[in-house]
Amino acid sequence: MKHTLATTTVMGLAMAVFSGALLGAMPAGQDGAPAPEKQKARVERGAHLVKTMACHDCHTPWKMGPTGPHPDMSRALTGHPSDMVMPPPPPPSGPWIGHMAATNTAWAGPWGVSFTANLTPDKETGLGAWTEEMFIATMRTGRHQGKGRRILPPMPVQILNALDDEDLKSVFAYLQSLPPVKNKVPTPIEPTEPAPLEKK
Amino acid sequence: MTRAVRTATAALAILWIAALHAGSSVKAGSEDPAANDALCAPPRLIDTGLYLDGRAGAIDPRNRPFSPQYPLWSDGAQKTRWVYLPEGSTIDTRDPGGWQMPVGTKFWKQFTFNGRKVETRFLWRASADLWIFATYVWNEEGTDAVLAPDAGVPAAVELAPGRSHDIPAVADCHACHGDKRPGPLGFNALQLSTDRDPNAIHGEPLAAGMTTIATLDRERRLAPARPELVAHPPRIAASDPQTRAVLGYFAGNCGSCHNRGGEIAYDGPSLKHSDVLDGDAVAAALLAKATAWQVPGQPDGGSYMLKRAHPEASAMLARMKSRRPSSQMPPLGSVIPDEDAIAAVAKWITSVSPR
Numbered sequence A: 001m002k003h004t005l006a007t008t009t010v011m012g013l014a015m016a017v018f019s020g021a022l023l024g025a026m027p028a029g030q031d032g033a034p035a036p037e038k039q040k041a042r043v044e045r046g047a048h049l050v051k052t053m054a055c056h057d058c059h060t061p062w063k064m065g066p067t068g069p070h071p072d073m074s075r076a077l078t079g080h081p082s083d084m085v086m087p088p089p090p091p092p093s094g095p096w097i098g099h100m101a102a103t104n105t106a107w108a109g110p111w112g113v114s115f116t117a118n119l120t121p122d123k124e125t126g127l128g129a130w131t132e133e134m135f136i137a138t139m140r141t142g143r144h145q146g147k148g149r150r151i152l153p154p155m156p157v158q159i160l161n162a163l164d165d166e167d168l169k170s171v172f173a174y175l176q177s178l179p180p181v182k183n184k185v186p187t188p189i190e191p192t193e194p195a196p197l198e199k200k
Numbered sequence B: 001m002t003r004a005v006r007t008a009t010a011a012l013a014i015l016w017i018a019a020l021h022a023g024s025s026v027k028a029g030s031e032d033p034a035a036n037d038a039l040c041a042p043p044r045l046i047d048t049g050l051y052l053d054g055r056a057g058a059i060d061p062r063n064r065p066f067s068p069q070y071p072l073w074s075d076g077a078q079k080t081r082w083v084y085l086p087e088g089s090t091i092d093t094r095d096p097g098g099w100q101m102p103v104g105t106k107f108w109k110q111f112t113f114n115g116r117k118v119e120t121r122f123l124w125r126a127s128a129d130l131w132i133f134a135t136y137v138w139n140e141e142g143t144d145a146v147l148a149p150d151a152g153v154p155a156a157v158e159l160a161p162g163r164s165h166d167i168p169a170v171a172d173c174h175a176c177h178g179d180k181r182p183g184p185l186g187f188n189a190l191q192l193s194t195d196r197d198p199n200a201i202h203g204e205p206l207a208a209g210m211t212t213i214a215t216l217d218r219e220r221r222l223a224p225a226r227p228e229l230v231a232h233p234p235r236i237a238a239s240d241p242q243t244r245a246v247l248g249y250f251a252g253n254c255g256s257c258h259n260r261g262g263e264i265a266y267d268g269p270s271l272k273h274s275d276v277l278d279g280d281a282v283a284a285a286l287l288a289k290a291t292a293w294q295v296p297g298q299p300d301g302g303s304y305m306l307k308r309a310h311p312e313a314s315a316m317l318a319r320m321k322s323r324r325p326s327s328q329m330p331p332l333g334s335v336i337p338d339e340d341a342i343a344a345v346a347k348w349i350t351s352v353s354p355r
Helices: A002-025 A036-052 A053-061 A131-140 A157-161 A163-179 B003-024 B033-037 B171-175 B212-220 B227-231 B242-252 B279-288 B315-321 B341-351
Strands: A061-067 A068-071 A104-107 A112-115 B062-068 B077-083 B106-113 B114-125 B130-138 B145-147 B153-160 B163-167
Touching: A036 A053, A036 A163, A131 A163, A131 B171, A131 B315, B033 B114, B033 B145, B114 B145, B114 B163, B130 B171, B212 B227, B242 B279, B242 B341, B315 B341
Parallel strands: none
Antiparallel strands: A061 A068, A104 A112, B062 B077, B077 B106, B106 B114, B114 B130, B130 B145, B153 B163
């Protein structure tokens, strides 16, 4: 029994490694772009990861339905709706230090107010101008495009950082395969208290 | 399943796992990955080759001091820099936007705050495809510096109430110096020009013996040779001295990211050292460029990178003033706003910007 269990484990491991290796080993097309079959496999893998890693929880606005709030998939992954102007958040009270909008797309806390990003490939308002390298660098460093401002709460960037490069490429490939949706997400709002040394 | 099949399956799995792990440590284009793996930053600064006699004292004269004319703001740190070029080696100058340093090149930059040495950063082109980034933390006595952990050292020294200098993490080094074509940021034709800008913000004097474009040319360190850089030293062409100084500041503080190199999505005018030389044109483009980043209090569509006579609508100015994580610029390496630069830029856009 022990032997069988070990064998099963090894085989399972082998299959997992094989599928990953197969995806990585698929040939690249001319100009360095992945071959169509590899790109298709990445998009499928990315769709699965986006679905299971709860990206829709924050990047797709929620709406109220007969069974309660749920993501409005007609606006999938478009981030905080540009036409939804948020009033100032209530002040923190006791242990309640944060607030979230009913859409799950605006969050207030000690960092100010953050709005979830438009992940569709719209060039002006989404990730259309991003490259795969920028996306991976963002998840690896927790900084915008790997170089800029820190990604704000509640984005769980540390979870995506745990993915390997091939999975991050798959997530990016899937996001880039979506129809671009123009939705300009507001700039984060900073806390009202000035930072030390900062002049108003 | 027969024992033979089970054994073969297990062996195949092990091979796959081994192949996967080996692949993850190979650098793209690496000529000798095993050799690269053996290269790392020494545990102590004295072992990097900076000093003469095995202790933190006299600098080895082969390490030449230099001073970029438009220095990066580092919260008022006094910075001292040295470069080592291996004997007989040359700098590949074919790309004016990114000189390629010879293998073996080393850079050091020592940070001193209020008279106390705090850290010395070390860049080393250890092989054709490997730059090593490291920083060394000085002891209180200033007698020895040891390698900082990869994660850096937060709050290494207090600069002002509630504000401390952080020793950067290795990831922070990569964020600024890049991954595609890493290397030094303040060592290029404009920064080493002998036509120094007397109005450079936080400009430092050019001391005797410092490396400049002229010394590099004289020592035949540039390949191909660039005699025109000596005959006509690089200078930001601007119709007034303020424009020259402000654009120089942007080149030194913003241009390593805000350029057309493709490492960030940026559609403004390139502020890279090699792209700001046509100063008036760059200034005009900056002053007309709307930006998606909304300045607090401005209406949608009412924010510009810089707006002539309107500091309140100028995103660059707002972000230079900020030291909040969501908006400060530069986004790392500074916890105190550069008041001199903020005043210079505000004055420039309100009074002397080009027509």
